Amino acid sequence: MNWTETALINSQPRRWLQRFYEVPVLLRIGGRLPPGSAALEIGCGSGYGSELVLQRFGADRIDALDLDPAMIDRARKRLASYGNRVSLVSGSATDLRAALNADDDAYDAVFDFGIIHHIPQWRTAVAEAARVLAPGGRFYFEEVTAHALDRPTYRRLFDHPIGDRFTAEQFVDELRRQGLLILGSVNRIQGDYLLGVASKPVADGGGR
Numbered sequence: 046m047n048w049t050e051t052a053l054i055n056s057q058p059r060r061w062l063q064r065f066y067e068v069p070v071l072l073r074i075g076g077r078l079p080p081g082s083a084a085l086e087i088g089c090g091s092g093y094g095s096e097l098v099l100q101r102f103g104a105d106r107i108d109a110l111d112l113d114p115a116m117i118d119r120a121r122k123r124l125a126s127y128g129n130r131v132s133l134v135s136g137s138a139t140d141l142r143a144a145l146n147a148d149d150d151a152y153d154a155v156f157d158f159g160i161i162h163h164i165p166q167w168r169t170a171v172a173e174a175a176r177v178l179a180p181g182g183r184f185y186f187e188e189v190t191a192h193a194l195d196r197p198t199y200r201r202l203f204d205h206p207i208g209d210r211f212t213a214e215q216f217v218d219e220l221r222r223q224g225l226l227i228l229g230s231v232n233r234i235q236g237d238y239l240l241g242v243a244s245k246p247v248a249d250g251g252g253r
């Protein structure tokens with residue numbers, strides 16, 4: 046992430062948007078987590094999202110990872126008061142076994158607050174999120190589409206991988222290809238952003 050995006054992502058308006066718009070939408074679709082739940086946040090940045098997962102979604106504990114060690118340092122400061130409910134790791138969302146030693150079905154919920162569009166091998170990150178979700182677990186996502194990334198302002202101000210980005214439909218198709226079920230409807234904002242929840246089916250084919 047370049048300087049401009051780091052500043053924007055950590056700005057007060059973005060935090061308000063996340064807390065007062067995105068979280069209520071995600072809660073309405075996917076609900077709070079059952080007591081005792083273990084969550085994972087991929088691309089946690091400075092840890093604001095992980096704090097929301099603990100406070101608003103009711104996770105008992107969270108593992109949070111980011112490729113950028115400087116972000117992990119920021120998250121560690123922000124989340125220090127949660128003690129051993131939080132574990133922070135520097136590593137890639139494309140290989141959760143290497144980063145976290147994460148087994149299949151390890152988490153009740155995985156959170157993606159605007160990170161997968163940063164990953165060149167974005168399908169691998171989706172596959173990893175699906176792999177580590179327990180049956181009945183939820184994948185909460187907020188993503189940025191190829192349409193937004195192609196806008197001149199985005200291209201001028203930010204630094205994203207180019208080529209093989211996804212539309213909302215392609216992202217949802219990839220979730221389905223990885224065996225996840227889309228819950229309710231996916232919120233699409235001007236073709237630029239999408240917000241939704243998918244569930245890993247339990248053995249009989251139903252969601253939790």
Ligand SMILES: C[S@@+](CC[C@H](N)C(=O)[O-])C[C@H]1O[C@@H](n2cnc3c(N)ncnc32)[C@H](O)[C@@H]1O
Pocket residue numbers: 046050054055087088089090091092093094110111112113116136137138139157158159160163164
């Ligand atoms: C747009 S920021 C979002 C940060 C945070 N989720 C938030 O909403 O404030 C994207 C984050 O993804 C991280 N990132 C990029 N590629 C990654 C990867 N392969 N694995 C884990 N994190 C990655 C970046 O370092 C950055 O912190």
